[in-house]
Amino acid sequence: MTTEYWRWKEYRWTAEDKDWKKADILTAGVDVGSVSTQAVIMTDGDLYAYSNMRTGSNSPDSAKKALDWAFDDTELKMENLHFIVGTGYGRINIPFANKAITEIACHARGANFMYGPTVRTVLDMGGQDCKAIRCDERGKVTAFLMNDKCAAGTGRGMEVFADLLQVHIEEVGDISLTVEKEPPPVSSTCVIFAKSEASALLRKGVPKNEVLASYCSAMAHRVFSLLERLGVEKEFAITGGISKNKGIVQRLEKELGIKPLTPKHDPQIAGGVGAALFAKSLIEKQRKGK
Amino acid sequence: MSYSAGENMITAGVDIGAKFVKIVVLNDSKVASKGMALGGFDQKTSSLELFKKLLTEAGADEKDISFVVATGAGKEEFPKAHDKVTEVTADSKGANVLHPSARTVISVGAEEGRAIRCDEQGKVVDFAINEKCAAGAGAFTEAMARALEVNVEELGALSLQSNNAVPMNAQCAVFAESEVVSLVHAGTTKEDIARAIHDAIASRISSMARRLSIEKDVVLIGGVANNKGFIESLKRDLQMDIFVPEDPEYVSALGAACIAHERASAKEGG
Numbered sequence: 001m002t003t004e005y006w007r008w009k010e011y012r013w014t015a016e017d018k019d020w021k022k023a024d025i026l027t028a029g030v031d032v033g034s035v036s037t038q039a040v041i042m043t044d045g046d047l048y049a050y051s052n053m054r055t056g057s058n059s060p061d062s063a064k065k066a067l068d069w070a071f072d073d074t075e076l077k078m079e080n081l082h083f084i085v086g087t088g089y090g091r092i093n094i095p096f097a098n099k100a101i102t103e104i105a106c107h108a109r110g111a112n113f114m115y116g117p118t119v120r121t122v123l124d125m126g127g128q129d130c131k132a133i134r135c136d137e138r139g140k141v142t143a144f145l146m147n148d149k150c151a152a153g154t155g156r157g158m159e160v161f162a163d164l165l166q167v168h169i170e171e172v173g174d175i176s177l178t179v180e181k182e183p184p185p186v187s188s189t190c191v192i193f194a195k196s197e198a199s200a201l202l203r204k205g206v207p208k209n210e211v212l213a214s215y216c217s218a219m220a221h222r223v224f225s226l227l228e229r230l231g232v233e234k235e236f237a238i239t240g241g242i243s244k245n246k247g248i249v250q251r252l253e254k255e256l257g258i259k260p261l262t263p264k265h266d267p268q269i270a271g272g273v274g275a276a277l278f279a280k281s282l283i284e285k286q287r288k289g290k
Numbered sequence: 291m292s293y294s295a296g297e298n299m300i301t302a303g304v305d306i307g308a309k310f311v312k313i314v315v316l317n318d319s320k321v322a323s324k325g326m327a328l329g330g331f332d333q334k335t336s337s338l339e340l341f342k343k344l345l346t347e348a349g350a351d352e353k354d355i356s357f358v359v360a361t362g363a364g365k366e367e368f369p370k371a372h373d374k375v376t377e378v379t380a381d382s383k384g385a386n387v388l389h390p391s392a393r394t395v396i397s398v399g400a401e402e403g404r405a406i407r408c409d410e411q412g413k414v415v416d417f418a419i420n421e422k423c424a425a426g427a428g429a430f431t432e433a434m435a436r437a438l439e440v441n442v443e444e445l446g447a448l449s450l451q452s453n454n455a456v457p458m459n460a461q462c463a464v465f466a467e468s469e470v471v472s473l474v475h476a477g478t479t480k481e482d483i484a485r486a487i488h489d490a491i492a493s494r495i496s497s498m499a500r501r502l503s504i505e506k507d508v509v510l511i512g513g514v515a516n517n518k519g520f521i522e523s524l525k526r527d528l529q530m531d532i533f534v535p536e537d538p539e540y541v542s543a544l545g546a547a548c549i550a551h552e553r554a555s556a557k558e559g560g
Binding site: 151157189196200203 | 331422423424425430433461462463464465468475
């Protein structure tokens with residue numbers, strides 16, 4: 001079998017110091033993205049457990065698997081949860097969710113929780129899209145721009161390059177930063193054309209790290225233009241899988257002149273966190289109504 | 291056979307595209323030889339080799355050449371050109387020579403799509419180009435053929451056998467590749483997927499052409515014009531007849547050659 005260079009490590013976490021049995025409100029947010037799925041469980045609006053795994057070919061299965069993995073050995077079960085909100089690309093296809101909310105709203109709300117209420121601009125770099133979101137001090141969306149039409153500037157584009165250069169996707173960023181001098185960015189926007197351009201560079205004998213640096217800086221520039229159009233206000237946070245790629249983040253930081261905040265938890269769970277927080281608000285509303 | 295000055299005029303058009311080099315050699319206003327070769331890594335060498343071969347085929351010698359015009363994305367690579375013209379100029383001239391009533395020329399190559407409005411003399415009136423995105427170029431059908439595991443030549447024939455329009459949601463070639471794989475898994479037939487692929491690229495091309503209010507006759511040229519499935523999809527999308535000349539991939543080189551012929555005649559006359 002050929003090596004799957006796009007394959008990244010799945011991950012789960014539990015707050016060891018918390019006991020869910022003592023919680024008044026138990027909610028979950030499940031973010032089914034095009035590439036990855038996260039399930040986040042919150043006890044009274046605080047992070048309790050989460051999982052982050054690859055989305056399979058079937059959204060309901062992926063959502064269920066992620067939630068089961070987040071439960072793991074906590075003894076928590078689906079029936080203990082008071083409210084579940086689904087979000088992401090596959091949100092309408094989660095049978096056990098009580099409600100579906102857009103990922104734009106969830107990412108802003110989640111970033112507000114994870115990075116603090118000073119966050120005003122969120123860049124979510126996902127598997128098949130890229131969103132620039134402006135939000136207020138409560139994590140409410142005030143404006144956004146999104147690219148979901150073109151693979152340039154998304155994780156999918158990075159997968160294509162990892163595969164071409166036979167470098168594991170999690171190492172791309174670090175390798176791209178080993179260049180002595182920053183090479184010019186890949187000139188083609190389109191991933192298909194950029195791939196031909198990179199092949200030509202490799203044939204000419206340009207080393208891998210330089211080709212990766214060229215692509216990372218092109219990608220950083222691509223998301224930079226999206227942010228420019230929206231206008232960036234501090235503080236700035238990056239969520240989504242690509243936010244773990246230092247090669248992109250450092251180059252974007254340089255171009256923007258703004259340092260992004262660093263999260264305590266996996267930046268890929270922001271959407272799930274937001275969804276779990278919406279779930280909490282919704283159940284509180286329901287209880288008040290009774 | 292050799293040519294003496296003033297009797298037969300030898301001119302040539304060299305079109306160095308993203309993928310292939312196409313050359314047309316004219317003896318007066320008649321095509322003496324034509325051929326194509328992969329541009330490859332070194333477009334300069336491959337185009338010079340092809341040029342030499344075609345001159346021999348035409349029975350001419352390098353010293354007999356009156357004028358050479360280069361065009362295409364790699365036009366700077368050809369050292370023997372007396373002049374260069376843009377791709378839209380060459381497209382429009384070539385289409386006019388073969389089909390004088392052409393008023394809209396659509397040219398789809400490996401990495402570029404162009405729509406050109408031209409007058410009765412084959413002069414460019416207006417144009418639109420997509421060179422940024424593979425979704426409106428031959429690279430799209432190539433990537434899709436790979437995903438479907440068929441030759442790009444088979445793709446056209448397959449698509450003509452379908453009478454079921456399956457929508458493709460993705461525009462981007464990278465996303466469309468995944469969509470093709472999903473369609474295969476969902477049990478959609480190869481024929482229907484092939485049609486969906488051609489409908490998708492046709493819709494990209496026609497929306498580019500519509501930016502220039504399309505006028506009849508519409509002539510389709512470039513390598514992708516060899517794909518009958520694409521032609522059908524484009525006809526459906528534009529809802530009008532499309533004329534495809536024989537050997538549509540040579541039209542731009544022919545246009546360049548005709549311009550070379552005009553320049554040489556003007557030089558001689560003046």
